[in-house]
Amino acid sequence: MNATVLVVEDEKHLADGLRFNLEAEGYIVETVADGESALGLLLDESYKFDAVVLDVMLPGMDGFEVAARLREVGQFIPVLMLTARGRPEDVLHGFESGADDYLPKPFELAILIARLRGLLRRRDWLRHDSENLRAASTQGQTMNADSQLTSRQDETHADATNDLFVFDGKTIDFGALELRVGERRVRLTLMEAELLRYLIRHAGRAVSRKAMLEDVWNLSEDTDTRAIDNFIVRLRKYIEDEPSKPRHLLTVRSVGYRFVATPTNER
């Protein structure tokens, strides 16, 4: 089925151009020119969108706020944010507000289409591909015995392709983009889930910020790496009992971070 994309852009020529070109690629496209209208459509259950192309600079409510509001109410549709070139703070802010990917303006149409396709594909991977994680958990050396990956079937998610990662009493459900700790449930954005998945896949090994930016988000190294640190702060709030004393998401000084499923050297 063709994916349905909502384009939120107040510059009419750009919105029309995007519509024309995305439709030529086979997408079903709806355009709106302001943030309030976008939120209205995205929170209306009778509309089903697969992804949003969201401009930051909009009259009234800006793109950051739209993304943040969506995440607040549990709408986790993939968001490709259009930011102003040369403003790393926009990128950072975009990540923080819950965007899944970003593209600086002006952009080449081919790149936007590729990013959009990538976003939809990544979402599908998270939902359906458990093979890589399984491979990581059976390699043994890097994963500890009580960390395990299981497939689960229950009344709400009868889909056998769900993939779960269980560690230290916590469950990351990559299919549902959700972290469960006891009764507590935390919704994850696509970016958060992908970063977690990446760190878990490299469990026990230090991963550099540069590698994370390149491998998780396909961003070049001149991107502001503070975005990663902000993500880690958020992920620690989700998965650590004491976020200020992380046991799983460890800082590796002057390198980056390391995920440890089961800490062995408790201090």
Ligand code: CA
């Ligand atoms: Ca604009």
